[in-house]
Structures are given as C-alpha cells and as structure tokens.
Amino acid sequence: MSAEDRRFEVLRAIVADYVATHEPVGSKSLVDRHQLGVSPATIRNDMAVLEEDGYIAQPHTSAGRIPTDKGYRLFVDRLSQVKPLSSGERHAIQQFLSEGVDLDDVLQRSVRLLAQITRQVAVVQYPTLSRSTVRHVEVVQLSPRKLLVVVITDTGRVEQRMVDLDHDVAEDSLVQLRLRLAESVNGRRLAEAADAVALLPNQVPTAVTGLFNSVVGVLLGALVDYSSDKLVLSGTSHLSGAWVDQPATLRGVLEALDEQVTLLKLLALATTADAVTVRIGRENDDVNLSASALVSTGYGAGETVMGGLAVVGPTRMDYPGTMSAVRAVARYVGEILAER
Template sequence: MVSERGLQVLRAIVQDYVETHEPVGSRSIVDRYSFGVSAATIRNDMALLEDEELIAAPHTSSGRVPTDKGYRVFVDHLAQLRPLTVAQRTAIESFLTAPADLDDLMVRTVRVLTQLTGQVALAQYPSFARAHLTHLELVALSANRVLIVLVTDAGGVSQRMAPLPVDVDEADMVLLRVRLSALITGRAVSDAAEGLQSLLAADEHSHDVALRALASIIIDELGAFRQERLVMAGAATLARREQDFRGSIHPLLEAIEEQVTLLRLMSEMETDAHGLAASIGTENASFGLGEASIVASNYAAPSGTARVGVMGPTRMDYPSNLAAARAVARYLSRMLDEDEASR
C-alpha cells in the first residue's frame, strides 16, 4: 500500500514529467520539493510506486515516468485545478461574446479552448431531440425553388434549399407553410416527423405534390436535428506533439475524421460531482485511442447537458486542461441560458 508521502512523490513525478518530458529521479525530487527526507527514502517510495504500477522506468538506470494508472490516481486524488488567469478569462469572454448563431458559438468555443490548452478541442452540440420546433418558414427563391427554415426552442436552426416538382405562387406558398406548421410547430423534434409521416400516408394519392415533396424534405431535416454532432479545432497540434505519443497518431487522426468514435467516447465518460471527466490512455483502448487522453466538462443547454473538452497525449497538464474545459463550459452554459431567456 502506498503511503501518503508516496502519493505526494507520485504528484511530484507527474508534475515534473509533464513539465520537462524527462524521466524523474529521486535526486531531482529532493532538490525541488521539501519532503524533509533523504534521496534514499524517496527511492524507496518510488520503488513502492513502481510495485503498484503507478510509475515505470523507460530505460535501465533512468528516472521514472508515470503510467496510465499513475495518471489516473493523480487526476482522481492528487490534481488541484489551477485557476485561470485574468487574461485567460478575458480571452474566453471576448471570444464567445455576441456569436451570430449556435454554429458560430460552438466554433468559437473550440477555437478558444485549443488556444488555452494547446490540445485538440472537442465540443458536443446540445441535443435537439428533446427540443421543440417553434417556427417553420418557407422562402420562395423562384417559382419552383424554396428555402426551408426550421427553428427550435433550444437554438437549433436548419436551413435547406430544395427544388419543387411544380411551380408554386406566393399564395400557395403561404398555404403550404400554414399546413405544414400546424403539423410540426410546438412538437418535440423527436415527435414532429410522425405528423408528417401521417400526412404522407393519408395523401398517398394526392395531387398536391408540392406538399408531399416539402414534407419529405422536412422529415430528413428533423432526422439531422436528432443526430449527435461534434465540432473540433486544433488537429494540427497532434503533429506538433507527435513525440509525446508512444505509438502512431494515425488512430487519433482517423477518429477526428470519423467523429463517431469520439462522440461515443465523450458520451460514455463518467463525470465526477463537479461535472468533470477524464479518460486516460489505455482506458480508451476499446475505442482505438489507447495513446490519448480526453478531459471534459459538462455544460448546460436548454435541452439537456453536453460536453466540451480536449484530447491530447497522456503526458498532458491535466489540472490546467480540466480548469480550462470547466471555465469554457461554464461560460457556454451562461451564453445558452441568456439566449434562451431572450427568446
């Protein structure tokens, strides 16, 4: 069993290794930290940490580096989140102020987070499955081409240009909007398609081909609303940090391109009482991301919670990255709450 001093030695090893990228020896710990014991005593503590598989020797007669298990103990019990500086908080506020829409806000979120951490930033979109449709607009672009706009009470907006199989005049467009709006506005996104499906079934032989065409397109758009989405920034940081990975960074690049893997991993991470989560190294092996760590924080949206965080090598500054994710998540929650209150 590791003693309290042994755990503090682990903290010192993690902090020094993250800072220097060099294996940490007992002499450097004695020189840098006030444990009040000899280097020989620190070596004994390190031997116990190694027995517990919390640290390992990368080379014979070298210092020690944290293992994934060691990082986990550090994050769960030893890490102290570092408060953001005034400059960092100002950067978050100025970066996220007055976005054009939800898409703009999410893009700004990951950009400021990757600037703060130097890692790949990830943000889940709020789920719109439980959101309610508040507005449908049909904008005639020509006699047989229309812009369909759908708006939810959670800030989701969908815009899609669509061709019509027949020419439609302005009066017909108004009637189409009224009829379709009656079927979907005020209903949850997850339920709204049912009314349109019923219309299609009931009007199977209808000559109102424009109505049927629009209903089919709106059903597709509602399906897109229900899909989970992820926005990212900072993929280039992986190339700059390639030496921090024990193996290839290609699985990470593939995960960024595919997104599905990262969405699953982000969704399945367990949060603590403060809404913070970390998934470290080998804990991600089943997702093909055993070389990476992800830290994240929950944020609140009108339709539920989602997550924002960063992905990088296991040798990352966990306290600073968790603090940055939490600060950005809190500001994002506030922005979405203010937007909801202004509706």
C-alpha cells in the first residue's frame, strides 16, 4: 500500500469515527478502533500530513481532528461503491411506495421514508411539466354552458379547468372538440401540445370557432409549467439532532428550507436519473447551507427525468448510506410513476 493510499485509509477512519461519535478523533482512538496495520507513530505522521494538506483540522487545542469539506470531498470521490441496500430493505421501500394512491401520495411517502432511513431532511420536487407528455385530455359537460377540461400527463399529474360558455353547446360539437384535442395533444410534450392547441381555432369550421376559442384559452393555462416550483419536505424534526453540535448554523438551514429557492435550483440541475450528486459545505452557493451537505438525484422513467429528490444534512453524515438510500428511493419513485 502506498503512503497516499494509507493516508486515505486514515482519513476514511477519521470520517467514520466522527460521523459515529460527533467527537474529534485522536490517533489513539484510531489505533484502538481500526486495524490500520501501522504503528501509532505512523498514524500520527499521516494525520499531520492530512492536516497540512487541508483534509482534516483541529477544532481547538488539545483536541483530536475532524474532516474538512475538502476531506469529505476526497472521501466521497473515492468511494469504490455505494453501500448496497439489502433485498429486504429494497422490498420494503418498493412495497411502501407502491401503496401510494396517486402522485401526491407517492411523493409524500417517498420523502417520509427517505427522512426515516437517513434521519435527515428529505425533499422531493414535483414532476416538472415542461418534461411531461400529455397522456390524455378529457372534456366533460357539466351543464349546457359549463365544461370541465381534464389534462392527464405521463407523470401522473392531473390538471382540471372549468370552462364557462356564453351559449349552449351541442353534442356533435363536443364530439368534434374531443377528437381535435386528442389529435393535437395526446403523446406530445406540454410545450408542443400548447403550440398545437393554440392553432386549433383557425383550423375548425366557423360554427364551432367560439367553442374552440373558449376551451383553448383555458387549456393553455393548464399546459403552463408551474408545478416545478413545488417541493415536499419531510424530516424537519431531525434538524435539532443533526446539528446538535452546530446550533449556530441551524437558523440558516431553516431559512434555506423555508425559502426553497436554493433547493429548487439545485434539484433543477438533476438531468440524469440514477446519477447521485453530492454537494459539500461551501460547494453550495447559498451561505445558509455552507455547513451542510446535499445528496441529490433525479427520478424518472428511462432517460426522462421528471424531477429531483434529495437529502439535506450536516457535512458530518453517513455518505455511503445516504447516497444508497437516495438512489434507491428515486429509482422506485420513477418506476412507480412510469407504470401509472
């Protein structure tokens, strides 16, 4: 083993102990707890080199060492594999999420489960409509002058809009409306569907132009991308425990979670499902998250990413376990929504 590899083993041991104990780690505890195969003097020398290179730091005099953001980054980058979940854990996740009755329930379950597994704050972004495809549009006549337009996307999103007409509508006109809408939007991305719908009033007989104008005006509103700014959070009760040794940073974390703007920007960067991204400390642009780590990934079907899912916690977190949980929950959420 090279000196560099040996020092990384020392760093990995420091990370493991600090995550487990929340206490600075000294050379004696490393000797007692880990079979590093070298003398205590060598471990002390390796720790001195790691500290000089900025991977660990001494929080105060006479204390042990703790990992820095740079140390955590090296640790995460050199993870040979994400800690796999057991078959029982995978089955439990899949079973719990599959019992969700609709999109809202599935997403609520996903963050509750992820927060429970990681003991951190979990957040999921609603499917971004700009990435969605229209599965079906239905027009329901509620009264002679009132219609209900329902748009169903491939992500399970259901949008409903009321249309008030200034005259009674005949059944044959409704049949024509339903056929033309289906031809224009079914199977298309929402932006493409909106463009096609906007052209409909100019493509139909004069007798139904007024009807099409009224419905198209309302339908275009249903195709506007607004749901991507909606997040679901769970696990805020874990905050005080997670940052028990960093109370000064807790207020900033709460502000970041409350405003959600930073989280939305970070989740919007998830363009590939199953690829886990880890941002550590000052890698987060928001100063409120400068002492936090964010583990995120996209969820979706195949190559289509519907939205993002993440865990927010202190930099002192179980990275292998958190990355594994985030990836597994995102994968199952994507599979379940794709089947519906």
